Amino acid sequence: MNPLIWWEINPALATVVLGTALLGLATGALGSMAVLRRNSLMGDALSHAAYPGLLAGFLLNGTKSVAMMVIGASLFAALAQWLTGFLIRSTRVRPDAALALVMGCFFGFGMVLQSHLQQNPSAAQAGLKDYLFGQAGLLLEEDIALLATLAVLVLLALFVGWSRWKIITFDRAHAVSLGINVSFWDTLYNFLFILSVVIGLQVAGVVLMSALLIMPGCAARYWTTRMSAMVTLAGASGAILGVAGTFASNELSWPPGPTIVLLGFSWLILSFLVRDFRKKRTSYSGFSQDTSSSLNISGVGAK
């Protein structure tokens, strides 16, 4: 069947399907890197931290402009990421506590801003609250352009830097000793990570964003023994989950974001049951790692 015909039959659904597929592709691929770098929690912290930025973008502009809100959200997410790294480097706060602190504090600020904005009738109409839980059903064609840009950027960065990403992810110290500019690639990774969280907020919402990032990667790890296969599978399954979840949500009249996440979780359980329950993996990987290298925030774990 020609997909373009189908686009004419139900353009609204087609837009959402394409949007969630693109987002699933980008976040699945990038999120699998987060899983390997052990900073899965960063997605959760950043999506919460981005919320007040989103509202601040709205506040400054006075209307719902996607560009302003994305810029505001990105700035707040970047600030949160820097602050987390600063707390870990310069205070006695441990990495997990630093993430929780920053996440709670920024989100609290977001809630205050939101209640302030609700008194303003135009803001109430703009549906800012939808960003908490996502509003994939309202994706417009201009959002598709944004999501497509994100997907292209992520795939391009992964392709161009592939061997460097691989070496840095496996052994950061070795990467430095080979003369790889680790801080550049870390910055690029953080930039893409923030961008996907911020753009994905609209679809998945603050609360479910991190699930979208992490689940395809966690599931893909069960099926693969090489990083290239893992990232590819995570990206592909992220896209498929987006499409399948959107159709399922359309049939069941469930909200799309949560449906995609629930479907992803089923995929993760299935992967676990099929791959791990059947044959116990022989793994000698029981090395303890200190928490700073486990969480590995903005290269703090480099030493």
Place this chain on the structure above:
Amino acid sequence: MNTPAIEIEDLTVAYGERPALWDIDLKVPSGVMMGLIGPNGAGKSTLIKTVMGLITPAAGTVRIFGKPLSETGSRVAYVPQRSSVDWDFPATVLDVALMGSFGRLGLLGRPKRADRQTARDALARVGISNLANRPVNQLSGGQQQRVFLARALVQKAELYLLDEPFQGVDAATESLILDLLRTIRSEGGTVVVVHHDLQTVADRFDQAALLKVKLLASGPVDEVMTPNLLQKAYGATGAELITSRVSQP
């Protein structure tokens, strides 16, 4: 005399307020096999991490073959402690060995057929050709150490810095590593090893550096491993260890 492989001057490294290394001056001549010894917390790993540019010193300079590290490219191979990475990583043994070829690869860093062959040869030299396609999360400690060595061999470096390569490996791996390091030296390479076991220092290395935040001594093994100096580093027990050994024929 040749340019020293490593030349360290006035090096001080601190973690916060506490100095980890204090005013180190050390020359490692080219073509030697040096053991870096000292008690726990003496700064052995810190020293080679600083040489590799992984830690920024508070003061002092490090030159490798007479140049700053940024200009030495892949002439220096670093073999970190096995436990410094998460081995539950999706890669095969060959994948990890190939990572050593990065410095020779083009802009995109894609290995070519010749690089794969080099990696296979390196796996053969460390005796794990048969494991080339095995996922690295299914390796024993000794096999992990061999993979790290293969990765360093692929780099075709002139200076090898190894952090506790004999730690927790089986006897077969231990003697293989030792043979390999000796071969590297006989081919003109320089080897510096962070080492824990005082008993084996004299057998394994021709030079030693004794560290306890400050550098206590460096030079030929028999000049460094004296009861006097060891007592300074380890207290009485360390001195006893080595004296009992020396008294044997």
